[in-house]
Amino acid sequence: MARQLPGTGETFLDHLGHFVSDMEEAHRALSRLGFTQTPYTVHRTAPTLGAEPVASGTANRCVMFHEGYLEVLSVVDAAQPIGARTQAQLDRYIGVHIVAMSDPDALARRDRLAAAGFHPEAPVNLRRPVPLAEADGHDEGEAMAAFTVCRTPANDMPEGRVQILSHHTEGAVWQPRWLEHENGVIGLRDVVILPVDLEEAIDRYTRFTETAPRRVAEDLIRFPLGRGGVVLSTAARAAALFPGATVPPIPGVVGYGLISDGLAATRSFLAGRGFAISDAGPGLIGLALPSSIGGAWLVAEHERAFPWME
Numbered sequence: 001m002a003r004q005l006p007g008t009g010e011t012f013l014d015h016l017g018h019f020v021s022d023m024e025e026a027h028r029a030l031s032r033l034g035f036t037q038t039p040y041t042v043h044r045t046a047p048t049l050g051a052e053p054v055a056s057g058t059a060n061r062c063v064m065f066h067e068g069y070l071e072v073l074s075v076v077d078a079a080q081p082i083g084a085r086t087q088a089q090l091d092r093y094i095g096v097h098i099v100a101m102s103d104p105d106a107l108a109r110r111d112r113l114a115a116a117g118f119h120p121e122a123p124v125n126l127r128r129p130v131p132l133a134e135a136d137g138h139d140e141g142e143a144m145a146a147f148t149v150c151r152t153p154a155n156d157m158p159e160g161r162v163q164i165l166s167h168h169t170e171g172a173v174w175q176p177r178w179l180e181h182e183n184g185v186i187g188l189r190d191v192v193i194l195p196v197d198l199e200e201a202i203d204r205y206t207r208f209t210e211t212a213p214r215r216v217a218e219d220l221i222r223f224p225l226g227r228g229g230v231v232l233s234t235a236a237r238a239a240a241l242f243p244g245a246t247v248p249p250i251p252g253v254v255g256y257g258l259i260s261d262g263l264a265a266t267r268s269f270l271a272g273r274g275f276a277i278s279d280a281g282p283g284l285i286g287l288a289l290p291s292s293i294g295g296a297w298l299v300a301e302h303e304r305a306f307p308w309m310e
Contacts, residue, residue, distance in 0.1 A: 002066045002187075004174050005167055006102055006226050011209065013228030014165065015062075015069045016191055016256055017098025018293050019090040023074040027061060029290040030072065032273055034183030038062040042076060044127040057083020060128070064178040067227060067259070068188030071098065072293070089161070095294025096253035097160045099191055100149075101209070101225065106166040110150040113164070116207040118156050124149040126165075130172045143172040152208075159193045159201075159251040162208065184266040187259035189303050190222065190229040194238055194250045201232050222308045231308045241307060243278040245288040245296035255296035263301045281307055 006012045020026040023040065030037055038061055045056045057080030063070040078087045089097045103109040110120045126147040146168040151161060167173060179186075195201035202213055202221055209230060211223045219237040223230040235247050238254040247254055260266040267285050271277050280286035280298055283305035287297045300306060 004067070004170055006104055008104055010104070010226035011164075011211070012102045012226050013068060013188060013191060013230070014100045014102035014167075015071050015098070016096050016188065016253070017060075017071040017073055017100065017161070018095060018295060019073050019086060019097045020094055020292060020294070021074070021090060022292060023059065023061070023072070025292040026072050026074075029292045030061070030063060033275070033289075034269055034273065035063045035181050035185075036178050038064065038178055039131060041128045041130070043082070045082070045124055056080055056126075058086050062178075063181070064174055065188055066179055066186045069174075070188065073098075085161075093248040093252060093294060094291065095248055096191070096256070099160055099162045099193065099230070099253065101162075101164055103164050103166060106148045106150045106164050109164045112210070113150070113152070113208065118152055118208065120156075121151045121153060124151065130169075130175075132172065133175060133177050143169060145169045145172045157204075157208070159195055160253050183269050184260045184262050185258050185299065186261045188228060189257040189259055190231050190306060190308065191256040192231045192233055192238060192241065192254050192308075194235055194247070194252055194254055195232060196251050198232060198234060205230060205232060216308050216310055220308055229308075241280075241286075242288065242296035242298065243280060243286050244276065245286075246294075248294070253295070255298065257303070257306050258297055258299045259303065260299050260301055263299065266299055281305065 042059045043056045057077040058073050059076045060071050060073045075083050075087045077083045113120045126149050128145050130143050130145045132141045147165050149165040151163045209223045213221045215221050219234040221232045238247050242255045278286040284300050289295050
């Protein structure tokens, strides 16, 4: 299995989070897209390490890859602060709202974010129960997946819930039984974000990612991470990058890149399921996702095929 967690001095694009209004409808859409999914689980947070976790107001399913993953979240209790914040973002649009980058030491990274002019919130000790499997694939007991998450307020990162986290239970999160998918997708790569002011956002994401930007074009800027990257663009360029996709309200997240272990087979599978596949460039296909999930994909066998890698 590929290395999931960054080493000292590295930042990975860890996962993206789709906010959905109907988890069961989203589950059916993800199944039709050819994804194996983790069980439905309710999020819990602990005020301090070692404290008893309590429900935080959201629940999820995940699509785990050999590199990175996708999270699909719904609101179960809008009276809770996290549930309320998620509902407010969901009211803007169904689609990607979480951009999570992993760091070996989220607490140290939080201090550096504060020194760089951000206002990171108190660390969140996020927990969710995960069933464990024996060699025959049957569930055998349960573990508590654990994460330290450092979020930023909406005023700091208005494009979404852009956050830094550290994983504490890699084996429980990336179980082999969840890594293989009928559609052949094996990895998450880059996310495409649409800020209100591109030039202002370049400075802000330089400070947030601790990475120098690469300007591919006037309206296409990439921040390369240790794995994956963050791409800033405009609504007009996003419409061209993701043919047929609905561009979300700005600021927001329009879509992302995925890696396939065989692009022809991935295309054939998705077309066979009735999805409209577009030719997005050499070695590249595009797909506007079902409205129950929101967002859009570019899929390639090799990351150099993505248009922001030129």
